[in-house]
Amino acid sequence: MELTESLRQRAERLHLHGLLSHWNELSDSLWVEPLLSWEESERAQRSLERRLSSAHIGRFRPLADFDWNWPEQCDQIAISELMTLEFLQKCRQCHSGGGPAAWGNPPSPRTLPIRLSFRGHTVLFTTAGQLLGDLAALDSDSALRRRLRHYASPQLVGH
CATH class of the missing domain: 3.40.50.300 (P-loop containing nucleotide triphosphate hydrolases)
Structure with a gap:
């Protein structure tokens, strides 16, 4: 039960309203946790790319x-x-x-x-x-x- 609530909170943070509206039907599905992980990872990557692009940093030596x-x-x-x-x-x-x-x-x-x-x-x-x-x-x-x-x-x- 605790894992299911944790997954629901992650879905809420991601604003996945379609998934949340069918939560009772889908919460026990094995694909819910990987889906949330993929979404979190993709959003973090896109956020980083946006920040780097809008920073106008250009080329640099690490x-x-x-x-x-x-x-x-x-x-x-x-x-x-x-x-x-x-x-x-x-x-x-x-x-x-x-x-x-x-x-x-x-x-x-x-x-x-x-x-x-x-x-x-x-x-x-x-x-x-x-x-x-x-x-x-x-x-x-x-x-x-x-x-x-x-x-x-x-x-x-x-x-």
Whole structure:
């Protein structure tokens, strides 16, 4: 009974109303649990793909491919601490600035946004010039308000 209730709660979270309306007929079927697992997995994958696409991160070199022996001024401990994402507990929205020089020439300024996206956070990777150009091109107050909400909604805005 406990397993059936757990499956029903998963179906409710997924908003599978057709399945829920016939729950008494189908709850004992062997295919219900795999169906819910497939749906959860597919939705998680599509959510990640959407977040990565809307982040505008572009190409980057993964942290695993970085040569920590060069350059010497790269602070591996600081970058490792940053990648734990603990700073998110202290802020609603964070802004990262600058390219490799501002980051102490790390593996890639895109590594942090990618990691955030994989953890389920929203990210927008843009330059100040792109942001200002985008805002300047708007021709109405309502469009400007919508666009400002767009730039204020991600949990990390980086450039």
